[in-house]
Amino acid sequence: MLTINMMSQAESVAGQGVGSAYRELVNLLTKYYPDQLDIRYNEFQPADITHFHTINFPYYLAALNWRRRGVKVGYVHFLPHTLDGSIKLASPVQWGFKHYLLNFYRAMDHLVVVNPVFKDELVKRYGFDADKITYIPNFVAKSSFYKMSEPHRLAARQENGLAADDFVILGVGQIQKRKGIDDFIQLALDHPDIKFVWAGGFSFGKITDGYETYKAVYDNPPANLTFAGIVDRDKMNALYNMADIFLLPSYNELFPMAILESFSAQTPVMLRDLDLYHAIIEDDYIPAVDREDMDKWLIEFKENPKRLEVYVDKAIAASNFYSEDRIAGLWLDFYQGLVADKEK
Incomplete structure (x- = not known):
């Protein structure tokens, strides 16, 4: 059984798609793979994979200094240029935040994007290694969103x-x-x-x-x-x-x-x-x-x-x-592949 440590504060601010994506994923994995994945939450403890869903500063420090963290996975929900038109900070602060965002992503062993176009952006615009970026789309559970009578x-x-x-x-x-x-x-x-x-x-x-x-x-x-x-x-x-x-x-x-x-x-x-x-x-x-x-x-x-x-x-x-069954399989294969590569 693989230990997956989910590091997230995505649900601390209401009304964000990041929180919805996080909740859908953890519900999916606990539903489909209770005997294959041991899902933990915000534990600063050793794990096979530490999956960072948000870019909080304590997580960044953990990614830099935590020796027994396993494989570090960063979930890319936004890129520096996508922040324009979302938040407005003083220019030096805005520049600093964008710089921090890229440093956070670079501290990861592997990144997951929810759109293949943003994989290209990371590679061509920001110089990331394409082999260390995987595209896995979002999904929603049909038990939550469905056609009503x-x-x-x-x-x-x-x-x-x-x-x-x-x-x-x-x-x-x-x-x-x-x-x-x-x-x-x-x-x-x-x-x-x-x-x-x-x-x-x-x-x-x-x-x-x-x-x-x-x-x-x-x-x-x-x-x-x-x-x-x-x-x-x-x-x-x-x-x-x-x-x-x-x-x-x-x-x-x-x-x-x-x-x-x-x-x-x-x-x-x-x-x-x-x-x-x-x-x-x-x-x-x-x-x-x-x-x-x-x-x-x-x-x-x-x-x-x-x-x-x-x-x-x-x-x-x-x-x-974008069904649950198909996306669940993609995530299991992804996690297992990362651990297998690390063991090699």
Whole structure:
């Protein structure tokens, strides 16, 4: 049995995809491999593999000085340039944090990325060794995110102040510039006949890039735009189900958990058509180049809702591809391979 020590503070701040990804992974491994993997949490003790999910400074010191740590694995949830538009710090502090992030990754024996595009970024932009980077995609459990019955879907709408015949657009994520929240707000202003709901808040507080501007809209939104705030994860399935379209207008991402959650709930997904999506979910979503494109799609689907049925089918297919069974096997093979290589 392999000992895997999970080092994480991902759930200490609500409303982050990192926390969702961490919880899904530990639940998966404990469910599938109780006799093969001994999962431990935040123990500064010897282990076959120490898996760092977050970049807390005590973890960095442990990675540098801990002699019996086994193989050190770093989970790459973001890169230095993806922080732009998320948090806003004084320039020297921002530069220092980005430098620290790269040093943390370099202290690892191996890195895991959730998108193959970011493996290329690490190699070409930051000089990491490609042989020490593995791509393993995110996933979500179908027991948590699934298609609800029509009565339950309508009940979810009623609980959120929506009518049965409303055309509903859902956005999910922290309220920050990088997430494309400006376009989401403008779309709501441009389409008063469509209901928009954004689930997420200010997880980084006042250091969120554009905080004052977004907080003003958050406190006084257009009549057809609802900010639901940070929603407990066990209540998110109802939000995906009540929506006609899940829209994520982000300018840069890794592999958002919200996309997989929407797929699993069989809700059509519309995304800003970023290159990184082409490598993982090409043809599974409604592609929009910019806000004008999103605008056209919304008009089209509101007038012809049956056209969304093809994207329901695509959501189902994508959800099946990123299944628990397949991803669980990838993680077991990965861990076993690392230990075998170290023993050699």
